[in-house]
Amino acid sequence: IVTFMDIVSFLKPKYVLMENVADILKLNGGSVGRYALSRLVALNYQSRMGLMVAGCYGLPQFRMRMFLWGALPTMVLPKYPLPTHDVVVHGGAPSAFSQSVVAYDENQKPTLKEALYLRDAISDLPKVSNDETADETMYSVKAETEFQRYIRLSRKEMLDYSFGDNKGPSEGMLLDHRPLKLNKDDYERVKQIPHQKGANFRNLTGVKVGQDNVAYMDPTVKPPCLESGKPLVPYYALSFMHGKSLKPFGRLWWDETVPTVFTRAEPHNQIILHPDQARVLTVRENARLQGFPDYYRMYGPIKERYMQVGNAVAVPVARALGYALAQAFQRKTEGNNNLMIVLPGSFSDVAMMRVRARASSSGAEDVLVGDE
Numbered sequence: 001i002v003t004f005m006d007i008v009s010f011l012k013p014k015y016v017l018m019e020n021v022a023d024i025l026k027l028n029g030g031s032v033g034r035y036a037l038s039r040l041v042a043l044n045y046q047s048r049m050g051l052m053v054a055g056c057y058g059l060p061q062f063r064m065r066m067f068l069w070g071a072l073p074t075m076v077l078p079k080y081p082l083p084t085h086d087v088v089v090h091g092g093a094p095s096a097f098s099q100s101v102v103a104y105d106e107n108q109k110p111t112l113k114e115a116l117y118l119r120d121a122i123s124d125l126p127k128v129s130n131d132e133t134a135d136e137t138m139y140s141v142k143a144e145t146e147f148q149r150y151i152r153l154s155r156k157e158m159l160d161y162s163f164g165d166n167k168g169p170s171e172g173m174l175l176d177h178r179p180l181k182l183n184k185d186d187y188e189r190v191k192q193i194p195h196q197k198g199a200n201f202r203n204l205t206g207v208k209v210g211q212d213n214v215a216y217m218d219p220t221v222k223p224p225c226l227e228s229g230k231p232l233v234p235y236y237a238l239s240f241m242h243g244k245s246l247k248p249f250g251r252l253w254w255d256e257t258v259p260t261v262f263t264r265a266e267p268h269n270q271i272i273l274h275p276d277q278a279r280v281l282t283v284r285e286n287a288r289l290q291g292f293p294d295y296y297r298m299y300g301p302i303k304e305r306y307m308q309v310g311n312a313v314a315v316p317v318a319r320a321l322g323y324a325l326a327q328a329f330q331r332k333t334e335g336n337n338n339l340m341i342v343l344p345g346s347f348s349d350v351a352m353m354r355v356r357a358r359a360s361s362s363g364a365e366d367v368l369v370g371d372e
Helices: 002-011 027-042 095-100 118-122 146-151 184-191 235-243 283-289 302-311 315-329 350-359 364-371
Strands: 015-021 046-053 064-071 207-209 215-217 271-273
Touching: 002 027, 015 315, 027 046, 027 064, 027 095, 046 095, 064 315, 118 146, 118 283, 215 235, 283 302
Parallel strands: none
Antiparallel strands: 015 064, 046 064, 207 215
């Protein structure tokens, strides 16, 4: 943060936007977040801080993040875009910064779209094994949800001209649908995790749970071992969070909103197993949870691809913030004392209108409306 602010001090940009995890507001009583805010003010910037939840903008992922706006005195300070989807905001925000959460007031009754779940995002993707290595594959079934129809659109249909006249790499192919390969021991463990909601290492043979919700090995039975001779239930799973965690080797489920997409794909201390398959989520599945269109290709070793996806700002959140910036730059919110803006009714619909236009037999008229 110090380096970031030093760069701001040197460049003096008209606008500043910084993103970080919400836990930055928990460190040392929130002093780190307050430092970032006060440093901008000391540099003669207008500034405000907000906590945004990715799921509130059309993703099956909760993912609360801190966003810090800054603007020179001659510019209009951007506001925060209010949610478009009905996701219950729970946890993640330090009590001292609870009023920084970007959300409607309790007495307001906005018309919001329904929350999305894991099934909405990945149910159409083909089955792959733990040792899948193909960077490109074909879709095996048609899109099953509106989200999937949207995320499959081409660059042209997305109005993405970042490649100029080039269609981009491997147009129409499914990219990066491959998981981090689990080692033999972890693969054997994952195969024994039941395909059911809430399943995790506690479902493995020999694990007991006390009244205090602490997991422990049944002392009356011999601890089961893997073919390698190592214990089926690893010690780190039993000791993580003092034995009270449900995360080690946890399965995600179809009707759930994923807590957050991480930069790592190891199942040792996070819930990242596919609901129906003996593997972790693929790079592509994580990318969809972040809102990346399927034509985005990740590069480098498999672990780096997970990092590229997990470190990114969720695409719909970035898009909403971009809209807020444009409104401020065009001074359309000047004189408005509200700290937040309502995204226009067509904002979250415009991409879906392209989906409907694509499938419509009427063609040109719908496409024009969608692009508008």
